[in-house]
Every structure is written in structure tokens, then in C-alpha cells.
Amino acid sequence: MSGSTFETDNKLVNWFEKRLPIISLMHGAVVVYPTPKNLSWWWTFGSLAGVALVIMMATGIILAMHYTPHVDYAFLSVEHIMRDVNYGWLIRYVHSNTGSLFFMVVYIHIFRGLYYGSYKDPRELLWIIGLLIYVLMMATGFLGYVLPWGQMSFWAVTVITNLFSAVPIVGDAIVSWLWGGYAVGNPTLNRFFSLHYLLPFVIFAAVILHLWALHTSKSSNPLGVEVKTPQDTIPFHPYFTAKDLVGLAVFLIVLFFFVFFAPNYMGHPDNYITANPMVTPAHIVPEWYYLPFYAILRAIPDKLGGVIAMFGAIVILFLVPWLDTSKVRSSRFRPIYKQFFWILVLDCFVLGWVGANAPEGHFILIGRLATAYYFLHFLVILPIVGMIEKPLPLPESISQPVLKGEQE
Amino acid sequence: MMGMLRMKIGLVIGSVVLSAGLWLGAPATATAAGGGITFEKQKWQHSGPFGTFDRAAMVRGLQVYTEVCAACHSLDLVAFRTLSALGMSEDDVKEFASDYEVEDGPDNEGEMFDREAVPSDYFVAPYANDKAARASNNGAFPPDLSLITKARVGGEDYLYALLTGYEDEPEDFELGDGMAYNKYYSGHQIAMPQPLFEEHVEYDDETEATVEQMSRDVSVFLTWTAEPAMEDRKRMGVKVLIFLGIMLVLLVLVKRRVWSGVH
Numbered sequence: 001m002s003g004s005t006f007e008t009d010n011k012l013v014n015w016f017e018k019r020l021p022i023i024s025l026m027h028g029a030v031v032v033y034p035t036p037k038n039l040s041w042w043w044t045f046g047s048l049a050g051v052a053l054v055i056m057m058a059t060g061i062i063l064a065m066h067y068t069p070h071v072d073y074a075f076l077s078v079e080h081i082m083r084d085v086n087y088g089w090l091i092r093y094v095h096s097n098t099g100s101l102f103f104m105v106v107y108i109h110i111f112r113g114l115y116y117g118s119y120k121d122p123r124e125l126l127w128i129i130g131l132l133i134y135v136l137m138m139a140t141g142f143l144g145y146v147l148p149w150g151q152m153s154f155w156a157v158t159v160i161t162n163l164f165s166a167v168p169i170v171g172d173a174i175v176s177w178l179w180g181g182y183a184v185g186n187p188t189l190n191r192f193f194s195l196h197y198l199l200p201f202v203i204f205a206a207v208i209l210h211l212w213a214l215h216t217s218k219s220s221n222p223l224g225v226e227v228k229t230p231q232d233t234i235p236f237h238p239y240f241t242a243k244d245l246v247g248l249a250v251f252l253i254v255l256f257f258f259v260f261f262a263p264n265y266m267g268h269p270d271n272y273i274t275a276n277p278m279v280t281p282a283h284i285v286p287e288w289y290y291l292p293f294y295a296i297l298r299a300i301p302d303k304l305g306g307v308i309a310m311f312g313a314i315v316i317l318f319l320v321p322w323l324d325t326s327k328v329r330s331s332r333f334r335p336i337y338k339q340f341f342w343i344l345v346l347d348c349f350v351l352g353w354v355g356a357n358a359p360e361g362h363f364i365l366i367g368r369l370a371t372a373y374y375f376l377h378f379l380v381i382l383p384i385v386g387m388i389e390k391p392l393p394l395p396e397s398i399s400q401p402v403l404k405g406e407q408e
Numbered sequence: 409m410m411g412m413l414r415m416k417i418g419l420v421i422g423s424v425v426l427s428a429g430l431w432l433g434a435p436a437t438a439t440a441a442g443g444g445i446t447f448e449k450q451k452w453q454h455s456g457p458f459g460t461f462d463r464a465a466m467v468r469g470l471q472v473y474t475e476v477c478a479a480c481h482s483l484d485l486v487a488f489r490t491l492s493a494l495g496m497s498e499d500d501v502k503e504f505a506s507d508y509e510v511e512d513g514p515d516n517e518g519e520m521f522d523r524e525a526v527p528s529d530y531f532v533a534p535y536a537n538d539k540a541a542r543a544s545n546n547g548a549f550p551p552d553l554s555l556i557t558k559a560r561v562g563g564e565d566y567l568y569a570l571l572t573g574y575e576d577e578p579e580d581f582e583l584g585d586g587m588a589y590n591k592y593y594s595g596h597q598i599a600m601p602q603p604l605f606e607e608h609v610e611y612d613d614e615t616e617a618t619v620e621q622m623s624r625d626v627s628v629f630l631t632w633t634a635e636p637a638m639e640d641r642k643r644m645g646v647k648v649l650i651f652l653g654i655m656l657v658l659l660v661l662v663k664r665r666v667w668s669g670v671h
Binding site: 234238239246252253259261269 | 457485551554555558559561563594636637640642644645646652655656659660662667
């Protein structure tokens, strides 16, 4: 990864190093890795996402030891975890709440990348791998939400898998292939469990690729100017280990506040009712982190069109490195685009709010406008603003953030 | 010019965050259950970060459940052994369980047989299956109550409101056959007839059995059945957050120390 200066007198370590230089690799990656010294707190969310993934996997492996993926027992086995397994309630609440916070952290991480142009040359692949992780997370989160086999689990899987029936000609065949039958049933639950256990390991592998790409192109920074001299950087350890640990402590406080005092706040009461194919809940709503996409899906009055728009909303993010025509990375120096960035953030909140409500009355219109704006941002505003905007003067380097003759 | 725009956007975002915060903080007096129905939030001993279950209310609530609710509603997820959380001794629990009969078997002859329930058994459902339950209840299904306070928006506040919300229907209200009118039920038509009446049960501790009292007690009991680990959870939460708070302060100091030379 990065040029390592690793040296030691320890014979055992050297024996190991000669055969598998993994210790110097780690040393290069997390100790001496030259990090821009001006990284703000917004840069701590990457490592937080990594910690969230580890928490998810650790708690998930334990939950899987007590969980039964069968339509007759899944709900009961979750309650068995809550009632009979030692600290099972703790493990399950940590798993479910970390799942939510994982998405929150990753959303902040993605928007940070959008604001500071972290996706621009030479970090396009870094951005794309990150988005792949996000897509994998959405799949994993959805699969996991199905496992307790409550009412929302059942109806979420019914609604979401049915989306594929919009595909012309082979749609119905795809849906029964996904279900493993002609209705959502035991084969569906079984394969969802299998895939829910598999995908986190795929995510883990993608995270390693993400870090590899990061350590190749090096971290971006709030100024958006590349590292020029060694004075611009400081080693990752102890500086960013110390900083990220502060972020981690705050993250854990938020996480455990929810776990211990509002464990079901981000869940839905209907998921404490056993799945019942004969009773449809009044409002089928996905978890909060899918709500903007759910709003986009429902904004288009045509089923296939809605599905295309929903997937398009994700695909468009992959194209951002090429849609952005700006010569300057950081929005700090982009007076016009900066405003549009915040409007986009607001637009995503509006989409989430619309997604949480039944598509009736004014929500239909607001949902359509917000959806149109989402695409407008990426397809029109992002390319055009980059061309017409006159960016503020850039600092010469990270070490000299203030231009001669200018005072902050 | 840009400064103005930035301020405006800041205001918009600020107000969104603020309204989200207000919503998170939740109105203290009323909770919406959808369909424009609001009901009072009650004061419970078990609310808040230090809340504990009111043991006396739980015991009374258990009595209300067994004497009234259990006629139609199951409590499948609750084992008799867990009743020790109500302050019942091991012998009390054994005696309580022995009032129930459960099917066991097959024995060595291959026959199923009935026996007295023991603490490791679970509350026995009033009906053999869902269809029997519907057949006896005018086609409506009385839900299992083990998780009811977690399975309804508003939780125990809603349950209390529902149990105390029976009244005669307004004149212009068209009530279906065999249905009852309830102020707090979505659509106001509920298949469950009013379950609690004044002095319906006789409390051992001589608490007056008003409808409100019984509703409160059974709501506390069912909050416990839905979340039996609540007290452990909150106790541990206070310790964990204090620990993390101290850790945060130390880590901030470490970070400052480490970064003091960087500029």
C-alpha cells in the first residue's frame, strides 16, 4: 500500500516478515500512512463505518447461533433471544440499532465526499467501490430486516420482490426465482438468511479494496488541493487514531443511548406482530434509510418507470465523477455549487419525509417535485455549475491555507 | 448576496432539524395513533431512564389478565417461571402454574396426556387454534398479548386509552353487528366488547378496582411481558453511558495532547 519504513530487531517478527510481510503492510496502512493534517471531523465517519461493520458482524454471528430461519420459528426464536438467551436482548438491540446508525454514518460519509469533491480524479474508483459497499449494505439491511418474520418483514419482502415483476416478459419468472416458490414463504426466508450471512463478508472484502484504493490515491482533504510536500501530512498514528477514537466514543454514546433507552425507536411496532399473509398492514413502510428511494419509486405513476427511477437514483451516483465538470474539488471554494449542495441535502430529507407518508394528497406532488429535483441536481446542475462558476482562489498548499495578502 | 442565500438555506435546514427535534422530544400530553386519533400519555413508574416496574401493579395486572383478558387472549411467550420478576416466590410460581393443565406426551404407550403445568411451562392459550378463536369471537381474532405494548403505536399509553375508551356510539354513527364503539380505536369500531367494568376483579391488596385502575395495572403487566429485560437494560444503560462519558473526556484530552504540536 504505502511505502513503509518498517524496521525491527524482533527476531520472530523478522522471521515472519521475510515470509509474509503483513506486519509491515499493516504498519504502512495504519501507522505511518501519511495523512493530510487538515482533515476535519467529517473525515472520522469512514473509520466509524468500519467499526459499525465489525459490530454488526460480531453481534450477527452470535444472533445466528440462536436464530431459526423457518417461517414457523423465526419470530419465536427472536423472542427466545430477547427472553432466554443471556444478554440476548442486548446483542439484538445492538445489532438492530447499529444497523440504523451504520447507514447514518455512511450517509454522512457519502455527503462529505459529495461536498468536498472526494470522487474527482484520481479517486473515481475509490468512490465507486464505496458506492458498491453502500449498495451491498442496502441489500444486506433489507435481507436482515426480513429475518424476524414480523408483519413489516413479510410485507417489505413482498413489496420489494414484487418490484421485479415490472421487468418486461421475464418479470414474473424472476420473482418466483427470488421467492423460491409462488409466494413469499419458507424458501424465501431460508435464502434470505443465507445471503444475509454472506453479504457482510463481501462488504468486508470491498472495504479492503476501498482502503487499498484510498491508500493508493491518498486521502482527500477539506481544501481539495493535493498533498505537495511532507509538511502537508502527518502520520496516521498517533494523530488520527487519537482523533478517530474521540469520534468513536461519541458514536458509541449515541448508539448506546438508543440501545438502552430507546431500542425500538427506529423500528416499527408492526414488526412485533408475527408475519401474517392474510393481513396487510395499513401502511407498509421500509426502514428510514430506504425512505428517499421509496419516495422516488412511488413518484412515478408507472410501475416499471418507478423501478427504473429508483435504481437510476443510485446508478446516477456512480456517474458523479464524470458529471461534475468543476476544476476545483472542494465546495469551500465553489460559492454557487455550495448552495446547491445544501439544497440537495434538503431535497433528500424531503424525499425521506414523503417516503414515510402514504402517497396521498399533497405528498404526491411534493414527492414528484423532489424526485425531479434529485435528478436535476445530478444531470443538469452538477455539470452546468461546474462550467459557469468562478471558483474562489485556491490556497497554494495544505500548509499555507491562506493566500499571500489575504487574512481569514 | 451569497451570504444571504446561505443564511436562508441555513434557516430552512435549521427549521427542519428543529421540527425533527420537537417531534423526537414527543408531545408530552398526546400521542397520535394515526387516523387523527390522539390520546393522553400516562405517567408510569417504568418510564424514563431510571424507571422500574411497579411490582404491586404488575401483580394486580396479572390478576386482571388471568381473570378477564385470558378468556380470549393468549400470552404464548410468557413462561410461568418468569413470574418471579413480579416478586413471587418459587412456591408461589409453582402453585400458580399448577392451576393450568397442559398437554404432554407421548408417553411410553404413545398416548398424549394432560398434566398440571410446572414453572417451565408457558401460559396456556384459551383456544386450540386461530380458527377456534375466530369462531368464538364473531370472526374477529383476539391477538396474543405477550408483545402487545411493543406492537402498537403508543405502547402502554395506547393500551390504557383503549381499555378506558369505551362509550356509547354517537347518534349518527353506524355501528356494525356485534361491534363496540371505542374513542381511541382506529375507525372507532372494535370487535372486542368492553372488557372491564367497575369491581370486575377483587384485588387482594384491597385497591379499588375501577376501570382506570384495572386498565393501568394490566398495562403495566403487559409492558413487562413485552419487555421483561427493561429494568436490567436501563440499569446497565446508565452505567455504560457514565463509563462512555468519562472515556470521551479522557479521549478528548489525549487527542488535544497528541495534536498540541501540529500547526
